[in-house]
Amino acid sequence: MINSRLTLKDKKRIVVKIGSSSLTHPATGSINLMKIEKLVRVLTDLRNQGKEVILVSSGAIAVGRETIGLKEKPKAKSVKQACAAVGQARLMMVYQKLFAEYNQVPAQILMTKDTMINNISRKNARNTFEELLKLGVIPIVNENDTVSTDEIEFGDNDTLSAIVTALVHGDLLILLSDIDGLYTDDPHKNKNAKFIDFVEVIDNGLNEMAKDTATSVGTGGMATKIVAAKIATDSGADMVIANGEDVSIINDVMEGNNVGTLFKAHKNKDFVLLDYIKTEQYNKE
Ligand SMILES: Nc1ncnc2c1ncn2[C@@H]1O[C@H](COP(=O)(O)OP(=O)(O)O)[C@@H](O)[C@H]1O
């Protein structure tokens, strides 16, 4: 088989999602400045290569929780929302400062499911992304956790990043996680789990392999990454799950090196983004 990873070099519009577990130190929950500094450098370099870059950054709740001094992962919605309000501002302050050092302009976009369901706000969001990318700005996206309710929340940024990819017709989504990619089972719980480096078809077998998170900061685990893969690949984008331990892995992905798990795009001609958001058919299949 031809190495289908070589085409990754030519991807132009790239969405990178980084999870809370990759942005914070596991021992303390504090923000991992070295990691973010490097991420900013790698993303700037992608811009310098003429690529368009969107960053979906989790971490608002984890960073806010550490700032406020909460030891446990919050359960109550109002506490999570308060943490997010504190943490989102702090995260953006760090991104602003670091991107400015590399002469880049970041922008903040906070969304809820409502943004996508409402035809007018979905169109406005798409126009804003297009305008920012045209201006060479790097949009930094997160869920608007402080106002989200059960009815209007995406609940996890894996799904959100895939929806953003579909919205802007991105051609590659990279999910940076605390794990190398997809295994046949959660390797934290099953030592015999085997690594899967390439997925051509997303079927029920995959849904059975992908379990929830085992960490105290992550949301959704591998299950939501498979949901994301379905949306992204149906919309026509390739998706790679890779280990964000060293964020220069983004360069390896772009060079077509065999890192992480690649989910191959297979443009579904009947793809209608709204169907995926409203009916959540991907959860029921
Ligand atoms: N089949 C699987 N393959 C790999 N990881 C899995 C699988 N099932 C569950 N997981 C869990 O998913 C976790 C990654 O998801 P999560 O904690 O939400 O991270 P992130 O914050 O990066 O989104 C892994 O650390 C692992 O424990």
Ligand SMILES: N[C@@H](CCC(=O)OP(=O)(O)O)C(=O)O
């Ligand atoms: N919107 C939330 C993150 C939700 C989420 O999906 O988290 P993660 O599993 O760490 O990507 C926050 O910023 O804290």
